Amino acid sequence: MATKSSPRIPQKTLIIEEQTRIEDTLSFTILLSERIRLAVDEARLFKFDCSEVGNKVVVISQMLRSAVRYAISGGGAAAFYDRPFYRIAADVTKNLEKALTLVKKCRRGNFLCRVVTIVSAADFRKIFALLDSSVADMKWVLSIYSGDGGGGGIVITLPPIASNDPILSWVWSFIASLHFGQLQDKIEAANELASLAKDNDRNKQIIVEEGGIPPLLKLLNDNSSPEAQLAAAAALSNLSNSEERVGQIVDDLGIPIIVKGLADSPVGVQIKVANLVATMAKYSPLAQDDFARENVFRPLVTLLSCDIFPDDPMIIIGKQTFHSIVQINKEMEKNSSRLGSSVVSSKVGKRENEKLEVKLKLKISCAEALWMLARESVHNSKRISETKGLLCLAKLVETECGELQRNCLMTIMEIAAAAEYNADLRRVAFKTSSAAAKAVVEQLLRLIQESDNSWLRIPAIRAIGSLARTFPARETRVLGPLVDQLSNGNQDVAAEAACSLGKFACPDNYLCIEHCKSIIEFKGVPPLLRLLSGNERAQFHGLILLCYLGLHVGKSEALEQSRVLSVLEGADRALIAQHPELKELISKAMYHLNVYHSGVLPQGQSYTP
Numbered sequence: 001m002a003t004k005s006s007p008r009i010p011q012k013t014l015i016i017e018e019q020t021r022i023e024d025t026l027s028f029t030i031l032l033s034e035r036i037r038l039a040v041d042e043a044r045l046f047k048f049d050c051s052e053v054g055n056k057v058v059v060i061s062q063m064l065r066s067a068v069r070y071a072i073s074g075g076g077a078a079a080f081y082d083r084p085f086y087r088i089a090a091d092v093t094k095n096l097e098k099a100l101t102l103v104k105k106c107r108r109g110n111f112l113c114r115v116v117t118i119v120s121a122a123d124f125r126k127i128f129a130l131l132d133s134s135v136a137d138m139k140w141v142l143s144i145y146s147g148d149g150g151g152g153g154i155v156i157t158l159p160p161i162a163s164n165d166p167i168l169s170w171v172w173s174f175i176a177s178l179h180f181g182q183l184q185d186k187i188e189a190a191n192e193l194a195s196l197a198k199d200n201d202r203n204k205q206i207i208v209e210e211g212g213i214p215p216l217l218k219l220l221n222d223n224s225s226p227e228a229q230l231a232a233a234a235a236l237s238n239l240s241n242s243e244e245r246v247g248q249i250v251d252d253l254g255i256p257i258i259v260k261g262l263a264d265s266p267v268g269v270q271i272k273v274a275n276l277v278a279t280m281a282k283y284s285p286l287a288q289d290d291f292a293r294e295n296v297f298r299p300l301v302t303l304l305s306c307d308i309f310p311d312d313p314m315i316i317i318g319k320q321t322f323h324s325i326v327q328i329n330k331e332m333e334k335n336s337s338r339l340g341s342s343v344v345s346s347k348v349g350k351r352e353n354e355k356l357e358v359k360l361k362l363k364i365s366c367a368e369a370l371w372m373l374a375r376e377s378v379h380n381s382k383r384i385s386e387t388k389g390l391l392c393l394a395k396l397v398e399t400e401c402g403e404l405q406r407n408c409l410m411t412i413m414e415i416a417a418a419a420e421y422n423a424d425l426r427r428v429a430f431k432t433s434s435a436a437a438k439a440v441v442e443q444l445l446r447l448i449q450e451s452d453n454s455w456l457r458i459p460a461i462r463a464i465g466s467l468a469r470t471f472p473a474r475e476t477r478v479l480g481p482l483v484d485q486l487s488n489g490n491q492d493v494a495a496e497a498a499c500s501l502g503k504f505a506c507p508d509n510y511l512c513i514e515h516c517k518s519i520i521e522f523k524g525v526p527p528l529l530r531l532l533s534g535n536e537r538a539q540f541h542g543l544i545l546l547c548y549l550g551l552h553v554g555k556s557e558a559l560e561q562s563r564v565l566s567v568l569e570g571a572d573r574a575l576i577a578q579h580p581e582l583k584e585l586i587s588k589a590m591y592h593l594n595v596y597h598s599g600v601l602p603q604g605q606s607y608t609p
Helices: 011-041 047-073 083-104 111-117 121-146 166-180 183-199 201-209 213-220 226-239 243-251 254-264 267-283 285-293 297-305 324-335 345-352 356-374 378-386 389-399 402-420 423-429 435-450 454-466 476-487 491-505 512-521 525-531 536-552 557-561 564-569 573-578 581-597
Strands: none
Touching: 011 047, 011 083, 047 083, 047 121, 083 121, 083 166, 121 166, 166 183, 166 201, 166 213, 183 201, 183 213, 183 226, 201 226, 201 243, 213 226, 213 243, 213 254, 226 243, 226 254, 226 267, 243 254, 243 267, 243 285, 254 267, 254 285, 254 297, 267 285, 267 297, 267 356, 285 356, 285 378, 297 356, 297 378, 297 389, 356 378, 356 389, 356 402, 378 389, 378 402, 378 423, 389 402, 389 435, 402 423, 402 435, 402 454, 435 454, 435 476, 454 476, 454 491, 476 491, 476 512, 476 525, 491 512, 491 525, 491 536, 512 536, 525 536, 525 564, 536 564, 536 573, 536 581, 557 564, 564 581, 573 581
8 A cells, every 4th residue: 555655845945956956967967068078179089070079069068058047047847847857867978978988089199099999980970879869858858848849838759868668758748748838738738648648557657757646736726727627637537547656646645636626626627536536546545545534525425416306395204304415515515615615606506507417427426436435444434424425325326327326326335334344333324213224225125126237236235234233123124125036037146135134144143033033934945945056156155044044043844844954964065165164154053953853963963052
């Protein structure tokens, strides 16, 4: 996992340090060019060729001095973006050192020196080529800072240093344009970086290593241009498919900028930024935590709940109403000035006037962001619940379809999964008197009973199973639909139903005996036995549930009539070998079934309960 960086040094201090480093680096190279000039004056061999070397070095020296002026004048992209300078300066220095070595060999003209030094015209041709490359490299790097590439625009020529890796020069040019280009140039550069990042992970890594994230965040923070924000958000999203790169965005203090962009930008930008939140949260637990600290849930729930609750006081669940979300949104708009998460009236009006498909995309993106934020995070699941997000999610599951419905359902599933292992979250989000809990359960049961899509039915079944410990014994209505799904023709659905029922029947559930009786009353044994002839997952969860029934209601006639004892005795040995925990569980279940059905222990059985 990426770690957080140390406290930031003030920007002014960083700029001064960068200027000093660049000046020192280039000053050494300038000194080297002066030494070559002196060596040229002393040359006695190949005087014409040495003179040509001197002329080329003079040009390079002038360019180096121009670079120093950029670094110390503050005009300066060099003050903010030094990667090309350092790379090219290192190459220029190597070439000048080779030129100095050659010219020094030409200082005396006696015959012995001619023989010993073995200087040839071919040596000068090589040096000329190297110096010409250095001139071209310096011309290129100065052009991306001086604006010679088109008024501060993107320089599309290819310097010799990047001839073997053109991506590098393109990235340098695009990032430099982000630092000091005109607005349209910045937009074009961000779009180009987004395109490069979309191609492959190597391009992504180059962009990050060459310092592309800070200027993209700065562009995203510029709310004067939605087009610029869109381009920046797209580039950052394409970079965010690894924990390391997401960690870099976090380290560059990107989270507050992203949350601000989500809260107070036009709808099109909000869609892109919500996608960025989802991607970052998907790949990085660190980003999940930082988004929570910046309270990203407020704007997400606000945007998700916009326009979905009818202004009708008759829509009541318990002591709360779905319409209460509207009031919550109004409170958010009054009280969230710190992050700018309120949407001012003019922007609300604009959002209301957006096309339905645009508003749908926004809700889809916000729901996915909540899903990724809640995934495997108890803290974030609790925060979503505290913002009344569960009510909003339940309503959308009820009224919507397609991707939005699924994203909302998956968010509920993740919150339920977190609640399964956290008693505090269960009490906060899923207490039996909670309007949100009632709404969520109603929609989960509806999907289990009515949906024809396994990609909706399975997460609904899984969520009900995660909430098994929240249901009282009298709440048998949740078990009937689950038992029905044991007969589902889709073995994945049937296996998921067995898994969820197992959470009702397991010993960790203090109502396990009552739940086991209800499962048998709903005639769950016959379909459960048929499930044992299914795939490995179906057999595994089917056996576990069957063992729990044997343990807790072993004297049931339904189990005896179905010859459950014989079924357990004939359980697949290969499956048991793969899952050693089954062996002890089956042994316990067989013991109880033998006691109740035959009144004697099975032969050779030594188990003591």
